[in-house]
Amino acid sequence: MSTLNLDVYMPVVILIALALLVAGGSLFLGSLIRPQHPNKLKDTAYECGEEPVGTAWANFNVRFYVIALIFIIFDVESALMFPVAAVFKRFNEIGLGGTLLMSILTFTLVLVAGIVYCWKKGDLDWVKSFNQTNQPTIARKE
């Protein structure tokens, strides 16, 4: 038997198909029996009874972008860490654990430096404090 046996992924495909079947089936079954009386007011977005003003697809807070950037760094890190972690035990048994441990430590150290930098810069704070460093310049002129 070859090491790459795609038959083991058969249940994954079956389960995804079943998920589509459950979702599609229940929605289709509903479409046969549920009422359908759309009107203009019912089809507006809910804003607590007021008529919606503008679209929701507007500029969004940049803090979410910063979080996403930090996430990508750590996500790549964990993806790269998985293979090293998976072979660590076997390498340790044949006496190469030290080498692997050093590489894990070095790799993590770089990342820790990254998170410490973000922390120092205040990018991990959700509400940025208005201390001396990033006070708005307009306020200072007055």
Next chain:
Amino acid sequence: MNSTVVSYFSQSNELTSLIAGLSKLLGFDASSLVAFIIFAIFAGIIVAVMATIGGLGTYAERKISADLQARIGPNRVGPFGLLQFLADGVKMILKEDIITSNADKFTFNLAPVLCLVGVFATLAVVPYSSGFMLADLNVGIFYLVGMASLVGVGVFLGGYASNSKWSMLGGMRGASQIISYEIPATLSIIAIVLLAGGLSMKTLINGQGGAPQDWYLFHNPFAFMGFFVYFISALAETNRAPFDLPEAESELVSGYHTEYTGMKFGLFALAEYIEVFVVCGVAVALFLGGYKVPFDLGSGQILVEKLGLDGMIAQNIGQFLELGSFFTKTLILYYVVIWVRWTLPRLRVDQLMTLCWKYLTPIALFNLIGCAVWMYAFNGKSIFTLLFHAAASGGGHH
């Protein structure tokens, strides 16, 4: 065949002769066909069981919250109100389907399906017992982490496509929360992968034993802390209280599914409750010994020796014991999840981000390094083994 349900059944002679007979009848090797049929049947069973557990989860949630708040809870439909989830399901199917006129219709319909696909796909590698497991992928836990993050995409798309301010806020919060808490959860998982030396679910569980002192939870202090980091992160990843900011009903109406009606909302809810079961199952598999039963009862070997049972019967009994072991532990964790929800108040967004990036992520990194150093220093022995050896050699001197 590498996969476990099929390989478990292929031990019996009937199946082998069935495959041989079918091959002769059809004129080609029927083993793949038979494997497909077995997989389809068991995938159907698992989906049915999981849908029931998801439904009963909503019932348990309401009943337990009622108990905690000195109310009665649902008690009209069926005995003790147990059939409430069926009534809810029927109601959701009967409800009118409203898609707001400004919404992005394709993405709006896609989002709940993505959530459901992501959760159902993870069910393939959840280890129910050593024989009853759909796929023992060699990248098991990695695959599970990847598939589970589809839910985050579904949550964000749902919030974005609705074109409603409440939904947009909920979707944005959901996306940032799910991706943030994925980091400490994944780092805790990597620490356990270090201890087990493999990514497949079987490897992860086989490194543990049935009794608590053989669990990875008590392997070393770092793994012990890792369990709590993982569990807190898993709560946040499944949008459960105290981390239910994406749907925060008192501030965002209903968050990312504000505009969803009827069965589409039902699919979101179903996906959420099954996902809670899956993350509890992963916590059990990684830290709490998985399906292992004490005294190696799961293999059925002891039953053959002591009681003189037939090998196959003993093995089947063992499988049921393993199923019982896995489901008991998982459902206890499920109870804890619900308990936490009705005990703790919701966090603020800034507290949420502080907890993730300033506490859980550094702790998880520390645990990872700690586990690696422990493995290197003590050659992979658990703290109990070390204490036992120390006590034994100490006793020898006196």
